[in-house]
Amino acid sequence: MARRKKTSSSLAASGVTVAFGGFKALTDVTLKITPGAVHGLIGPNGAGKTTMVNTLTGFQAPTTGTVTLGGRNVGTLPPHQLRRAGVARTFQAGRLFTGLDVLDNLAVTGVGLGHSRAASEAEALRLLDWMGVSHLAEQPAAGLPYTDERRVGIARALMFTPDFLLLDEPAAGMSEAEAADLAALIKRVAEELNIGVLLIEHNVGLVLAVSHHVYVLDAGQVIEEGDRALILASRKVRDAYLGADSEAA
Numbered sequence: 001m002a003r004r005k006k007t008s009s010s011l012a013a014s015g016v017t018v019a020f021g022g023f024k025a026l027t028d029v030t031l032k033i034t035p036g037a038v039h040g041l042i043g044p045n046g047a048g049k050t051t052m053v054n055t056l057t058g059f060q061a062p063t064t065g066t067v068t069l070g071g072r073n074v075g076t077l078p079p080h081q082l083r084r085a086g087v088a089r090t091f092q093a094g095r096l097f098t099g100l101d102v103l104d105n106l107a108v109t110g111v112g113l114g115h116s117r118a119a120s121e122a123e124a125l126r127l128l129d130w131m132g133v134s135h136l137a138e139q140p141a142a143g144l145p146y147t148d149e150r151r152v153g154i155a156r157a158l159m160f161t162p163d164f165l166l167l168d169e170p171a172a173g174m175s176e177a178e179a180a181d182l183a184a185l186i187k188r189v190a191e192e193l194n195i196g197v198l199l200i201e202h203n204v205g206l207v208l209a210v211s212h213h214v215y216v217l218d219a220g221q222v223i224e225e226g227d228r229a230l231i232l233a234s235r236k237v238r239d240a241y242l243g244a245d246s247e248a249a
């Protein structure tokens, strides 16, 4: 089966503001995701992380600013067109088709993208095998343990090799050990499949452990960006998480 040819060198937001009425969920956000690496996006509750993902995947049009894929302005494309262009995502709440088994959950995505049923099932099996969960293929999605459900959600997003994968809190509710396992998988996704990953997590340690570049959002603005050492040393980041009053504590 012909795999989608990789074409896009970056998925980027430039000066993006998203306003809901008079409230700005994002203000002048600029960030860039490149293939082959995990990029982290962290920030307190309500900082605008999910809004950023929605904006990079066509679920939310920017009020001002641009979203580009390989240099092309895609800020007004709907989600299904961005998906075809190589931008995949998972959602904060799983959203598997609970009436289908795991294999079909993946295969319907392939069919939806215009591939044959047989080719879609073959790709689904290949992906499940690559992730080490081929034993789940015939299990109903409805009864899956939490950690398997997340893996299947990622496998489904990986159908037909996106260039970019945006993960909104994939480790929510997991134990530290489960989250570490998932982090290792996310790193493999970026490095072995040459995908640009944007990882959103409240588990900051996990994000810092696997990301080569981290963006920190607070109240809709990027207050810091850089590598692990820079983020760990940042006073601004500490204040955003602990509150500016924490110095007094």
Ligand SMILES: Nc1ncnc2c1ncn2[C@@H]1O[C@H](COP(=O)(O)OP(=O)(O)OP(=O)(O)O)[C@@H](O)[C@H]1O
Binding pocket: 020, 023, 024, 025, 043, 044, 045, 046, 047, 048, 049, 050, 051, 052
């Ligand atoms: N459709 C919408 N209409 C109005 N306000 C919205 C809408 N979507 C998000 N918001 C607001 O924008 C802000 C950012 O929300 P967002 O969900 O992006 O934050 P988040 O960083 O993902 O938070 P969390 O960590 O809780 O998932 C919040 O104040 C939220 O209430």
Ligand SMILES: [Mg+2]
Binding pocket: 049, 050, 051, 092
């Ligand atoms: Mg969110």
